[in-house]
Structure formats: C-alpha cells, structure tokens
Amino acid sequence: MTDSVVSIRDLTKSYGKVRALDSISFELSPGPVGLLGPNGAGKTTLLKLLLGLLEPDSGAATIAGYDPRKRADRLTLRARIGYMPESDCLIPRTSAVELVGTLARLTGLSATDAMTRAHEVLDYVGLDESRYRDCDSYSTGMKQRLKLAQALVHDPPILLLDEPTNGLDPKGRRHMLDLVWDLGHVQGKSLLLCSHLLPDVERCCRDVIVLKKGRVVAQGSIEALTRTEARRVRVSIDGDADRFATELERLGIASERDANDWMLRLAGDDCDVVFDAALAAAVRIQRVEPVRSTLEDAFVKTLSAAEDERA
Amino acid sequence: MKASTHTEVYRPFRGELTTRRMRFVPLLSSNLKTATKKRLPLVLLFAPLAIGTVIFSFTVYAGFAIQAGDPPSALGGGASIASIIGQALVSQRTQQLIQAREMIVNFHLATNMFSLLLMAWYGAGVLAEDRRLGAHLLYFARPLSRFDYLLAKFLVIATFGVLGAVVPGLVICTVATFASPEWSFLREEYDVIFSTIGFGLLWTVLVSSIVLCVSSLASRRSFALVGVFAVFMLTSATASIMAAMQRDSDFRALSPMLSAVRLATSIFELKARHASWNLTLAWSSVGAYILISWTLVWLRTRRMDVVQ
C-alpha cells in the first residue's frame, strides 16, 4: 500500500498485566476512517501511540514515515499529526489567533507563516470577528471549532478527531460534520474519527475500524458491513390497510404487518409492484425504503461475535 | 489578463516546517506576552521596586556627591545642611565606598520580598492554570518535550525574577560607578557588581523553582499563590522559632529565605549582623530546595495526560 500514511503491524502495548493493545494491525490511507469501540477498548492507548506519546512494546509501525520506536521520531512525528482532543482545552487568557499562532510556531512554522496560516484555518472553521477575543468566553460551538483549527494549522496529513461533535447543537453538529467530510474526502487527509455517535460516523466515513479489548475485531468499509438485505422493503401507507393486504396477496408478495407499517419481501429488481398494489387498493404510499442494517446493528453484531469467539 | 477564480476554502500549507533548536522559545514569548497583557498588576508590582531603586540610587549618588563637597541641590542648598549631612556621612573615601556597597546589599535584602511577590504573582498560574484549562493537551500534541515545556515555564518566572532581583541592583551599581570619583567604585568595588548578579540569579533560581513546584501541585492559580507565601512564611517562622528555642542558629537552614540571606552576607563579603551560622548548611539548604522542587515538578508533569 504505497499511499498508506499510517501502517501498523502486530503492535502491542501493555501496562503491567493489562494488555491495552494486543497485536493490532491496520493501514490508514487518505480518507476518513471511523475508530469505534466500547470504552476501555484501547482507543486512548492507540491515540497516544499515534501521537508519539508512548513507546510500543513490540510490533512495527510507520506513522507519516516516522517510527515511534525511536525516541527522536516520536517527537518529530507530531509535526505531521493534528489532534483534536475530546476534553475542554484552552490556553488561558489568549485569543483564538494567538492560541493557534503560538501552537503553529511550536510546531515549527516561522512567525509570519504561523500568523498567515492561523488566519486561514480560522476562516476555514468559521470563526470570524470573535478570533480576536479571549477564548475563555467562547461558546461550546466556538471552542470545538477552535480545537479543529489548531489541529489543522500545520496542515498535517493525519488528523485524529476525538468526539468532534461533543456538546454541539444540531446546526453546529452539521457544520462540524461538513468540515470533517471536506477534510477527509476533498482535502485528502487521513482522518481517524473517534465517536460514539454512529450516524455521524456513517455520514462522514467510508471505512471503520472496530476495537474491543485491545484487538481489532472488525475492519473494512461501512458499505460492506451494512449490506442491504436481499429485497426486503419497509413500506408505510395511509388508507385501507386490509384492501392493501388483499392486493399484496393477489400479487404474491410475502408481507409482515405492524399497523400501517409493512415489511415486504420482493422478487424482482425494483419496487414497482408495490405501486401496482397501492393503485389497485386505492391507498396512499408514504414510504418505500429498502431495509438496510445500520452501522449500529453491525457494531453490536461484531462485538457480540467477538465475545462468542473468546468464549 | 487570464481569468481565474480562487474559491477553494481550504488551502494546503506550502511553507516549511523547521525543527528549531530551542523549541521552548515560542512558548516562552507567548506566555510572557499574555502575562503582561494586564497593565495594572504590572504597574503595582514594579512601582515599589522602581521607587526603591530611584531612592537608593539617589542616596548613593548623594553620598558620593557630599563627600566630594558638592551636595546635590535636591538636598536643599546651603553649606550648613551640607556640613551636617557631611558629618553624618563619614567623609573618608574608603568608608564611602563601603557605604555604597552596604547600601546595595541592604537594598537587595529589603527588596527580596518584592521580587518574591513578582515571581509569585506571575508564576503561580504557570502550571496550575494550564492543567486546569487543559492547555497541556494542546502543547504536548506538538513536537515539544516535557522538558522544553518546563524550561519555558521556568524562564517565564525567572524573567520576572531577573527584572526584580538583578536589574534594580545593577542600576544602583551603574549610578554608583558614575557618581564615584574617578570610577573608584568600578575599580575597587567591582566585585559588588558580580555579587549583585550572582545573588540575584541565585535568588531568582531558588524562588522560581519553588514557585514552579507549588504551581505544579496546586489545582488553580489562587491556591498556588497562597501556597507560595505559605511555604516561605511557614518555613521562615519555623526556622526562627526552632533557632530561638534550641539556641542554635543552624536551624535557620530550614527556611529557604533565611538561607538565602545567609548566602547574601557571604557573597557580598559582609560581616553578618546576627551570629553567623554554618555556611555550608545554608548552601545545602538552598540546593536541596531547588532539587526537591524540580523533582516534584517533573513527577507531576509526567502525570499530565494528553489523551484521556
């Protein structure tokens, strides 16, 4: 995989007797990847490792071309990674511009580059006039955007985003997810999105990695993990349900019913036949939706499968 | 002119990332800038020092001037006053130089508390506030080692220490140099200049280390501020009481402040006013306080976790 920005192979890290990471392997290419797993699965340890804050016990890893087993590399690789922490973090009594600028200079940019770049990323995340104010007084939404800005200022190829939509209201969440989508799909960053909100992950990411108890229990595209079930559709109607049932029977369609919501099993390639039944029964179709398992279902299934494997 | 649009929202960074040698510098300058944002504390804390420096400088200058038979007009005109003051101040040249020296040392001892206040005020929040607000999460995700971080923070405190403990002394020395006849101060008492710098730095390093330590242990700035004063006052009180009770001056080593004062008398080669107690003990005490402070700071910073 020539374009893998992060390459991890058989990596292990223990704290005393506890195996936080147990021989994990994966590759990260440009694009957004969701990092999922129950609490205590090892995500925190993995993030620390990717940030060069820990030395692995065994295994090989290449992060943006650096080797975290070497002490010098562990420090310098941080110039190629951007981290957006989950917890509240601010530098006391500084404005957004000063904060982002100082962090940029600490990463190695020259003073003028740092200032130019700080303003650019603050534009990108949408912090306008408020960037000159002390960030102690920022709202949650602004703080989240500031966290993203400081992670982007040195234009790292790898981004680690930890619960980026924490505390955001629906509009703020949408804005943040749009930015995440843009960074992953359009700007080509290798983005690792840690979130417990699976719909967010489904919206932004193509692939996921699922961790449990320090092991990778599932890895792959969301598409593959959530396949559409063979020709099952959910239908909602408004009208004479019994007549509709009769018409479905006449057309030979197997069905399960729950008030006005139906689960049908169809034979052909499309759902036109549902409208045949509707027309004949004079009912109004309100929804025809192919049944698709959600990422949440896949997540639960994978984790319990992993549980069974061990038992 | 060829038409073009530049509507891209995100621009990649095409500049260079350098690995600078002294990584802590941006942190140091940014912290100093933030610290001096508020003018009022700056004025209030430096004013006594500035005023003190001016008064002592003037006194030194006056001393030399009177001895030369040329009293400054600020002391009021008239030979009568001049002669009174002239008699009050011994008119022998050597003693005048010693007077200047003593004046500088007394100035140091008198302003110890002010420079301590300066360092405490600006240094108390240096680690405590960072940890409280989570700033370390941002710093350590950069190519900045914990040592760089601590060095920057230490230097923030030390900057104020130098401004409060070294610079005023040097100013008075400069005045003494120019006021003394034929640079006699510079020629014969030049070691005072070195002592001033030396003691100032020693005091700065001692207090900065303790302030840094307290800041790393406290959960917020106000607690750290109280803590610093508590440390100094309690140790001095304990040391004095023990020394009095046991009638053994060596107990003064318990207090960093008293140890420093003892070192001052040695560095400035003065005859001590109190019973001179064990010099080695004083040095050990100061050294121990610095060492313990840094050990505690290091242990505490290791626990500052970036990912939780």
Added chain:
Amino acid sequence: MSTLVEARNLGRFYGDVVGVSDVTVSIPTGVVGLLGPNGAGKSTFLKLLVGELRPSRGSIQVLGHEPFGNRDLYERLGFCPQQDALYAEMTGFEFVAFLTRLAGYSRSDAEVRAVRALERVSLSDAAHQKTRGYSKGMRQRVKIAQAIAHEPELIVLDEPMTGLDPIARRDVVRLFTELAGEGASIVLSSHVLHEVEALTKDIVLLHRGRLLAQGAVHEVRALLSSHPRKIEIKARESRRLARALLAVEGVSSVKLSRDGHVLLETSDIARFERDFAAIAVAERAGIESYEAIDAGLEAVFDYLVEASA
C-alpha cells in the same frame, strides 16, 4: 391522558439575561423530547421543572403541584442533570443508596432499590468501586441510576447519553422505553436528534427562551405549510419519471440530484400521494425507494429555528 406539566407565562431571568421568557405549554404524560439550539433555555426550563429554580414570573405545575421547594413532589421526581457531581469517595452503590434515602426510603429499602437500579443500567459489576475510578460512561450510568431508583412518576434527564458508547446508548434507549411502558413519564433534553426520534414522537422545541413548537413531529411538520414537502425517489429511469412528474398538478418543482435521484417538491402532499401510484404504474421506471426527506425531526427542527432566526 392527564397533564404532566402545565406552564403558564413562565419566565425566568438571570438579571438581564433571559433564561425562559413567557412560555405557555401543556405537556401530557408519556415520553417527551425537549429540544432547542444552545442557549435556548432548555436547562433553565428543566431546572424550573424539578424545582431547582423559582419562576421570575408566571407559573409552572408538575403533576398538579408547584415544584419549587416542594419536598413531597421531589420524591415523585427523578432528575439526571448534565453536570457531573458524584462524590468521589463513595462507591456507585453508596451514592445511589444515599440519594434514594433522601427520597424518603428506609436504609434497607434504599439499598435494595439501589441494587435494582444499578442492575438496570448494567453497572452491577462496578457498583462497589469508588466513583473516582469510573469512566465517563459509568459516571453517566450512575446518574441515571439515581434518577430512577426511587421509581419516580416523572424522570427528567438533561443530555443523558453523553459519554456512552453505542451499545450503552442502545441499552439506555431500551431502558427508557421499558420505564415508559411501566407508566413513568420521561422528559428528556438532548441534542442528538436521532436518539430522541427513537424514543418518542412528541417534542417541545424552545428557542431564545420562547416556545417554538410542541406536539408530535409529523403534526408539527404538517403545520409548516410555508415549506413544501420534499420527496426523494430513487429509480432506474429517473429522468423519464421526472418528466412525467413535472406534468402533475400540485408538483411545484422537480430536480435531479447529483446522484441521479429525483427530488420533487409539492405543496399538497395528500393529493400527490393519491396521484402518484397511477404514475408509478404507468411509467414503470424501476422505483427502488420513495421517501419524504424533510419530515423527520432534524428537518422540522431546522425549519422552525431558521424561521424564527
């Protein structure tokens, strides 16, 4: 269906800052979602509900009584606040038992209830560890446990799912559905709209301290007549279908999305639904899915907030 909460011209100010401003709403028993952008007044409203704050003006009645300073009412309420305020030295079990005792139960009763509550939130294993060592998800579950342990008639929760992983979230949603089935009423405030949708159809939407909307989501949607209904149809031959749809009366716009799906707008949804079956049968365009894309909670929320902005 009795009234759970009755607010009349309810107002609460913090000096000049408005918390809640002139809200009149009648919330029935059942599960209700309290929504609104940040700063809308949700936390203030909840605090007024559980009696933590006294109204600046107007009145609020919960289960028929005024909640402020009403000890008897406190025993019938359970509150799970947003803030994290656990006693670090207590174990989870001790904490829940302690708070249950405050609700008026004897020591032994409280302990039994605490055990049961902790079991329901799947925290039985860690119940006897000190809360200082709890992860964020565990702390959240303890808070929920103390809110339900005394089997209150009304459970009020402010952002109850923060810090919970997807499995725990699912469990909590199931727990709330069970509790609702057992007769408890739930008022829950959350930003995560899809979770609110999973629990209930009834919402109360606040914005800038004022009541913006209340009721079942689809009914509220129907009231927003200024926004024509949007329908997305995925079909094999979408272009042909689109052409046919343009000829239909009542269809105000037909678009093809970037993915080639048909997006249409209609101001008379009932009539369109009546007419569409015939068109689908006539065109035989290979329809794969048919969905009203702006009838959900997120769309309703957006329309309302934007309208009053």
